[in-house]
Amino acid sequence: MAQEPTARTGRARRAQSLLGERSPILLTPLVDMFTILLIFLLLSYSTGGQLMYMAQNILMPESVSREQLEPAVEVAVAKDRIYVNGEVVMDNLAGWYTDKKLLMPALYENLKKKALKFKEMEQKVPLFHFTGKITIQADRALPFHVLKKVLYTADRADFPRISLAVYQRD
Amino acid sequence: MRPDRNQRKTRTREVLAADVDLTPIMCLFIILVPLLLLSAVFERLAALQVHLPEASTIEETEKPADGPTGIVELRLLLKEDGLSLEGTLSHDPSGREKEVYEDIRYDFPLQGDRYDLEGLQKALRELKSQYPKHKEIVLLVDDKVSYDAIVQAMDACRQEFIVEDGEKRSRDLFPEVALSEAFSEEKGFEGLREGTRKIDKKLGIR
Structure with a gap:
């Protein structure tokens, strides 16, 4: 089989060495998502306000x-x-x-x-x-x-x- | 040798450009995001101050004497079949004292299954424009009226929202709302005093 790890072509080996030993996980989309989430949460964050015991089954007006x-x-x-x-x-x-x-x-x-x-x-x-x-x-x-x-x-x-x-x- | 060196140069530049270390920023995010998620408030709470007629007698002594506002008393009756606004006037809008107190009454029947709060606000707005100094209103609530309906009526009495220059603003109507019951039963009051005495004795209060 051509895909066997031991029988790699020279080109594939060169590509491997260019990328480094392991190909990294792409963190950019994750960071994007976190940044958006962080901004949203910071905007909705309220410093004031009183903590309350929220009792179950109460729907306040x-x-x-x-x-x-x-x-x-x-x-x-x-x-x-x-x-x-x-x-x-x-x-x-x-x-x-x-x-x-x-x-x-x-x-x-x-x-x-x-x-x-x-x-x-x-x-x-x-x-x-x-x-x-x-x-x-x-x-x-x-x-x-x-x-x-x-x-x-x-x-x-x-x-x-x-x-x-x-x-x-x- | 030359082309080879060139090649090495470009290769190092590429590696430098790609190598932003995201680990610290990920650490920060991983800590901050759950923290903010936990403390996120999706339903904001607010308070509504209510005065009870009995308790308001204590505050009356502290209240500065603004002089007569022209309205002796303003009452809003919340009944199962609609709202009624009642008032006792002592002055004309011009400030002239009336010889006999004048009673006013407006009725607002139910609109479908809801209170006619728009109609009520219209009447309140008119009264407020004639007697701008008056602030108090007493809500007399019938037993079967729901808490939600009371809060909506309180909101309608406190302030109105107007659109001015494309901006939404609130304007005070009668912000000091007292809550009372429509028909008080003497028996209930008597039972109240008896009950407290017994428990007070148990707790060791004279």
């Missing part, structure tokens, strides 16, 4: 608001459960869709404990101020009467400065 989220206690209200700072506080909301009561005891207790801890810290740490800020992420399909209960409970538990987290819309 969209808004034209441009206000930045501030660090705060985070309450996430999905259709069937409520999280505080990423931890499940109430895991069956079904009853609250019909209940007339405004206070959610489990949520109130959790938030009140946090408020008490913050107030205690305020006494000890000189530059720390408890502002009563709270961020609420809620699912867009949630009816107002469930949201209302969460808002009232947060307000009662010494978190009166409420912001709603939303997705930005252009």
Whole structure:
């Protein structure tokens, strides 16, 4: 066979020595791709912004608001459960869709404990101020009467400065 | 000998031109690209400040007295069958005090299954142009209205977008939005106080 490695013609051997011992992998397209990707990612990179626990199954509404989220206690209200700072506080909301009561005891207790801890810290740490800020992420399909209960409970538990987290819309 | 030397010269030049060492730049890319991919934000988050009617009483003492704005109160009712804008006016647009407070009311029935936010914005824009100092609006929301509809209505109350010289700009309408319920039930409030007392006791608060 002509293709046998031992039976190489003189021309083939010369070409081999011109290219070097091994033919290199062409890195240029890879570098091109990386450069484009890097520029795209750098452009979409945002330095500001607040990290949030994104709870599952929550589709927040969209808004034209441009206000930045501030660090705060985070309450996430999905259709069937409520999280505080990423931890499940109430895991069956079904009853609250019909209940007339405004206070959610489990949520109130959790938030009140946090408020008490913050107030205690305020006494000890000189530059720390408890502002009563709270961020609420809620699912867009949630009816107002469930949201209302969460808002009232947060307000009662010494978190009166409420912001709603939303997705930005252009 | 001559042609041979020439040949060697061109050969070295070729090798020099082709030999850019891409390894460091690849190293950089390989580190930077995953880092940026991990920290990439595809959905930007924003905040919407809301005031509760109860909580707003605390802030009222801090609020500077701007004098009467001409509007005593502006309310937007969100109901299952549409929007209604209600207001109580104390002054004429010219600044003359009214002898009797005047109530205004506009209704915006549902458009298909959506709120008529365009109509609402038109009415708000007119009010704002007559009473530019007023900033507050209270949203009175019916129980079954969805959170999404509330946020869209809040957006419509806060600001409008106008195209000026081919540029999109926002203009404030009534940016201080308070959220309240349409019909408060006394029983619910009573239950609230009872509930907190019990838990407060458990947590050791007076």
